[in-house]
Amino acid sequence: MGEAAWLVETDDIESVLALEAALAPLLRSGEGVWADVDDLVPAARTLLVVARRTTNLADLANGIRAAAGRATRGAPSGTTTVTEIPVHYDGPDLDDVAAHTGLTRAEVVAAHTGTPWRVGFGGFAPGFAYLVGGDPRLVVPRRTEPRTRVPVGAVALAGEFSGIYPRESPGGWQLLGTTDAVLWDVDREPPALLVPGTTVRFTEVTS
Numbered sequence: 001m002g003e004a005a006w007l008v009e010t011d012d013i014e015s016v017l018a019l020e021a022a023l024a025p026l027l028r029s030g031e032g033v034w035a036d037v038d039d040l041v042p043a044a045r046t047l048l049v050v051a052r053r054t055t056n057l058a059d060l061a062n063g064i065r066a067a068a069g070r071a072t073r074g075a076p077s078g079t080t081t082v083t084e085i086p087v088h089y090d091g092p093d094l095d096d097v098a099a100h101t102g103l104t105r106a107e108v109v110a111a112h113t114g115t116p117w118r119v120g121f122g123g124f125a126p127g128f129a130y131l132v133g134g135d136p137r138l139v140v141p142r143r144t145e146p147r148t149r150v151p152v153g154a155v156a157l158a159g160e161f162s163g164i165y166p167r168e169s170p171g172g173w174q175l176l177g178t179t180d181a182v183l184w185d186v187d188r189e190p191p192a193l194l195v196p197g198t199t200v201r202f203t204e205v206t207s
Helices: 013-029 032-036 057-070 094-101 105-114
Strands: 005-009 037-042 046-051 082-087 117-122 129-132 147-150 154-158 161-164 169-171 174-178 199-204
Touching (some): 013 037, 013 046, 013 057, 013 117, 032 037, 037 117, 046 057, 094 174, 105 199
Parallel strands (some): 082 199
Antiparallel strands (some): 037 046, 117 129, 147 169, 154 161, 154 174
């Protein structure tokens, strides 16, 4: 990927997270070729390993392959941060999600709140996080007709992911409800509330 990075293709998001967990301690060590690596950028099926132009890409490739051989699916990313997101489960697609999954509305909410999610990677808009590892019963398709306006704070599902819209925008995800949590704040460090590796627990607001 250019003169100073490798784009590693994997089978699925779990493989991406396993490889990232294997590489992160090497970056923190700053030893050998890892002293020249600046960043790891996960996505749904790839991991971008960004280095400086001074690094030896062949050596870096060998290091990545060695780490991949040690990667363990389900391994922790090295962070233990847990963020709780309170949600009003009154979304317009809650009935559609129930129909897709064969669950009742209450069971959809219980499934969404009952299993912790992990931030796999960010994208789409500043502060938007793709959350993985939730209840497998909640895998649902995107809407056949995307909305032109999804409100800020909308909590949604699409495929294997859950996510929260950090600002008003078009979108085709299934909307379960809304949260008042601020996903992106330039005056906060880091600006994103949900960074890769964070554990997210959704809670139901009942009042």
